[in-house]
Amino acid sequence: MLDIKAVRQDPEAVANALARKGFNFPIADFEALDARRKSADVRAQSLLAERKAASKKIGELVGQGMSIDEAKAEVTTILERIAADIDAATLEAKAVQVELDTLLHAVPNVPDDKVPQGNTEDDNIEVLKWGTPKQFDFSPKDHVDIGEAMGQLDGDSAGKITGSRFTVMSGALARLHRVLAQFMLYEHTVNHGYTELYVPFIVNSESLFGTGQLPKFAEDSFKLEGDQGYYLIPTAEVPVTNIARDRIFDDSELGDEGIKFVAHTPCFRSEAGSYGRDTRGLIRQHQFEKVELVQLVRPEQSEWALEQLTGHAEHILKKLDLPYRKVILCGGDLGFSAALTYDLEVWLPGQQAYREISSCSNFKDYQARRMQARWRNPATGKPELLNTINGSGLAVGRTLVAVLENYQQSDGSVIVPDALRPYMGGLESIR
Numbered sequence: 001m002l003d004i005k006a007v008r009q010d011p012e013a014v015a016n017a018l019a020r021k022g023f024n025f026p027i028a029d030f031e032a033l034d035a036r037r038k039s040a041d042v043r044a045q046s047l048l049a050e051r052k053a054a055s056k057k058i059g060e061l062v063g064q065g066m067s068i069d070e071a072k073a074e075v076t077t078i079l080e081r082i083a084a085d086i087d088a089a090t091l092e093a094k095a096v097q098v099e100l101d102t103l104l105h106a107v108p109n110v111p112d113d114k115v116p117q118g119n120t121e122d123d124n125i126e127v128l129k130w131g132t133p134k135q136f137d138f139s140p141k142d143h144v145d146i147g148e149a150m151g152q153l154d155g156d157s158a159g160k161i162t163g164s165r166f167t168v169m170s171g172a173l174a175r176l177h178r179v180l181a182q183f184m185l186y187e188h189t190v191n192h193g194y195t196e197l198y199v200p201f202i203v204n205s206e207s208l209f210g211t212g213q214l215p216k217f218a219e220d221s222f223k224l225e226g227d228q229g230y231y232l233i234p235t236a237e238v239p240v241t242n243i244a245r246d247r248i249f250d251d252s253e254l255g256d257e258g259i260k261f262v263a264h265t266p267c268f269r270s271e272a273g274s275y276g277r278d279t280r281g282l283i284r285q286h287q288f289e290k291v292e293l294v295q296l297v298r299p300e301q302s303e304w305a306l307e308q309l310t311g312h313a314e315h316i317l318k319k320l321d322l323p324y325r326k327v328i329l330c331g332g333d334l335g336f337s338a339a340l341t342y343d344l345e346v347w348l349p350g351q352q353a354y355r356e357i358s359s360c361s362n363f364k365d366y367q368a369r370r371m372q373a374r375w376r377n378p379a380t381g382k383p384e385l386l387n388t389i390n391g392s393g394l395a396v397g398r399t400l401v402a403v404l405e406n407y408q409q410s411d412g413s414v415i416v417p418d419a420l421r422p423y424m425g426g427l428e429s430i431r
Contacts, residue, residue, distance in 0.1 A: 001105060001107075002014065002109070002369075003369065007030065008034065011025070012027065017110045017111060018110060018111075020115065020117060020331030020332075021332065022331070022332050023107070025107060030100075030103060033096055033100045034100060037096040040089050040092040040096060043089045044086055044089040044090050044093060047082055047085050048086065051079060054078045054079055054082060057071075057074075105215060105370075106215070108336045109338060109339050109364070111331050111334055111339060112340040112362070114328065115328070115329070115330065115334060115340060118331060119330070119332035120330075120332055120333060121329075121330075123332065123333070124327040124328065124330050124333055124343065125330070126325055126326070126327050127326045127327060127328055127342070129324075129326075130314070130317070130325070130326075131317075131322065131323030133323050133347045134323075134406060136349065138410045140349035141408060142348075142351060143281055143282060143348075143404040144281040144282075146408055146412065146414065147173055150171075150173065150412070150430065151170075152170045152172065152173035152430075153167065153168075153169055153281075155167055155281075164279065165271065165279070165284065165285050165286045166285065167285065172424075172430040173400075173430060176400060176420070176424065176430065177289075177396060177397070179424055180396050180400060180420070181289060181396050183319075183420055183423055184396070184399075187315060187316060187319065188291070188293065188312060188393055189262060191315075192312045192315070193257070194260040194261060194262035195259075195261055195262070196261075196262055197261050197263040198263070199239035200233075200239055201232065201233050201239075201265055201268075202230050202231065202233070203233055203238050203242070204228070207238050207239060207245070208221065208231055209370060210238075210241065210245050210371035211238050211241050211242065211337065211371075212337030213234060213238065217336070219270065220269060221234055221268075222268045232268035233266075233267060233268065234269050235290060235292060235392075236263040236290065236292035236294075237390045240261050240263050240292060240294045240390075241294055241371070241373075241390065242371060243261070244368070244371060244373035245372065246372050247372075247373060250375070251376060253375075254296070254297070254375055257295075257301070257305070258295050258296055258297030259295065260293070260294070260295050261294045262293055262294075262393065263292050263294075264289065264292075265290065265292065266287060266288070267287070267288050267289065267290050268286060268287055269286060271284060271286060281401065282401050283355065283397075283398065283401065285397065288396070289395075289396040289397060290394070290395045291393050291394060292392060293309050293312060293390060293391050293392070293393040294388070295388070295389040296373065296387075297386065297387050297388075297389065299365065299387050302362050302389060305389045306340065306360060309389050309390075309393075310326070310344070310391060313358045313360055313391055313392065313394055314326070314344060316393060316394050317394070320403065320417050320420070321417060321418075322406055325344075325345050326344055326345075327342070328340070328341070329341040335361060337366050337367055338361040338362070339364045340361065341360065341361040342359070343356050343358070343360075344356070344357055344358040344359075346398070346402040347402070347406070348401065348402060348406075349405045349406060350405045351405075355398070357392070357394050357398045358391055358394050359391060360390070361390060362387070363387070364387050365385040365387055367388045368385040368386045373388070403420075412431070413430060413431045414429060414430045415428065415429050
């Protein structure tokens with residue numbers, strides 16, 4: 001959530017910044033609500049002062065010749081009227097505050113100054129390319145054809161069990177999928193210093209609100225039936241980041257580089273609005289797995305932390321020798337809660353295109369304000385908002401897609417990357 005003080009100070013600047021995201025900030029609505037809230041607060045404070053003065057009026061009335069009983073009765077009548085007016089003013093202030101909060105909850109984060117202008121993914125700016133796409137002496141297949149020819153990727157059975165956008169994997173292919181997550185976890189915990197977490201795969205609405213999925217993106221999530229208000233997680237970002245909700249960390253807990261968490265979880269997305277896109281294979285599923293990286297840092301560390309976290313995701317691609325490119329998202333392609341995002345796009349020979357495999361974002365204090373995730377600044381002794389950063393390190397299913405397509409052979413087999421062979425019991429290829 002945006003800092004309401006910053007919005008009050010210069011709503012035009014906020015509106016201009018949000019326009020880069022394609023969001024029309026309603027300045028007039030905000031200012032009208034804020035004025036009503038201020039007016040109700042001022043009226044309540046005025047009535048409190050009036051009540052304080054009225055309570056001293058008994059002696060004054062007695063001094064004017066009124067009996068003590070008459071004076072008490074008159075003051076009681078005045079106090080009852082004032083109390084009713086205070087209740088009305090307080091209720092009005094609360095009601096207006098709810099309207100103001102509802103408005104602000106629907107406002108996305110302001111983009112960082114580094115975010116380029118643009119409306120779609122075509123306007124994203126390439127930062128770098130790593131690796132050279134392999135030249136095949138045969139026509140490369142996509143991952144679906146490879147997996148189905150092996151008899152180890154089965155969309156039909158998944159469709160019978162559940163429906164579209166689900167997959168059954170078997171044999172060495174299922175093992176390779178599992179091994180990829182284990183490999184990523186090892187690299188991030190042992191080599192990059194992340195603490196591994198096991199978290200719930202079901203969260204409450206407060207958690208989704210904290211990271212920005214609610215209220216705006218309710219249709220993108222799977223809500224469970226019942227009165228608990230539970231949802232399946234769209235990503236481990238939600239449960240992991242919400243560990244910091246309503247908490248104040250000591251500065252010593254943050255260490256030199258902040259707090260770094262990693263978690264491997266299934267993810268569940270309804271893919272609302274994406275019908276017709278990537279319906280074939282593992283690219284866009286209702287159920288998939290990711291290894292998620294989350295950092296909680298001091299505000300002055302967040303820019304550096306985003307670069308570090310993105311580098312950790314890139315490290316996995318380099319270890320697997322998968323060509324990729326890094327792009328910075330333009331304003332129109334930037335996520336709701338993000339201030340700045342790098343996408344890592346892996347080369348897929350079957351599509352002859354780079355496709356997203358990780359998004360790494362700096363949310364600055366936007367999520368922390370919604371969650372009240374804070375740290376105690378030793379310089380001031382006061383709690384201040386943390387900055388949150390997260391990204392995929394990596395999306396497991398899409399990494400499997402990239403391995404199948406980049407390591408495919410003319411005979412239909414797939415070479416197991418060197419980095420994964422120890423996890424595969426020395427297996428050199430899948431057939």
